[in-house]
Amino acid sequence: MGNHGDSARRDKALELAYQRACTNHEAISEFRVKLLGLLPLATGTVSLLLLRQQDSEHPEILQSLGPIGLLGLVVTVGLFAYELRGMQRCHRLEVQAGTLEEQLGLSTEEGPFLGQPPRSLEGMLGLPAAGLIIYIATAFIWLYIAGYGFSWWMNPFQAGWLVPAYGIVLAVAWMLLSRWLPSPERSRRNDT
Secondary structure (H helix, E strand, O other), X not given: OHHHHHHHHHHHHHHHHHHHHHHHHHHHHHHHHHXXXXXXXXXXXXXXXXXXHHHOOOOOHHHHHHHHHHHHHHHHHXXXXXXXXXXXXXXXXXXXXXXXXXXXXXXXXOOOOOOXXXXXXXXXXXXXXHHHHHHHHHHHHHHHHHHHHOOOOOOHHHHOOHHHXXXXXXXXXXXXXXXXXXXXXXXXXXXX
């Protein structure tokens, strides 16, 4: 009888751990998606308003664009550091939930974590890629604003080097992040 009770307690503990892993994963993912949607919208709106205002009736705003751009860049980098932690936590919860699904005896058709297709593009498809693309683009927008405010360039064409620089930074960051954040499938195999 004791063995059956231990088994029932273990099953209940596994189910509780699985529910918590799913709830935490969903909450973190939902927050990350909202932030990824809000960040470029807010950055684009603010930058458009600032650049438009300084060109029309408020030329004194030009003096503020440099510090505002640097502040926006620093805030973006800070939010990206938070995003990296969110990636780590989601990754760990995916691995944990997949392992719990195996222990609960769920098949790949029944378990959302075991049954998800493997991430392609070096394990980056989904939120990791979206985060990387959006955060780097946002950082480059703030860099452009800072440069305009500090008179690093006086017209948009002088800042043309930012476009290929964005591509280079994105490619390097993509390679680094894909090595730092292995796919959940590889992690589950390595844990066993």
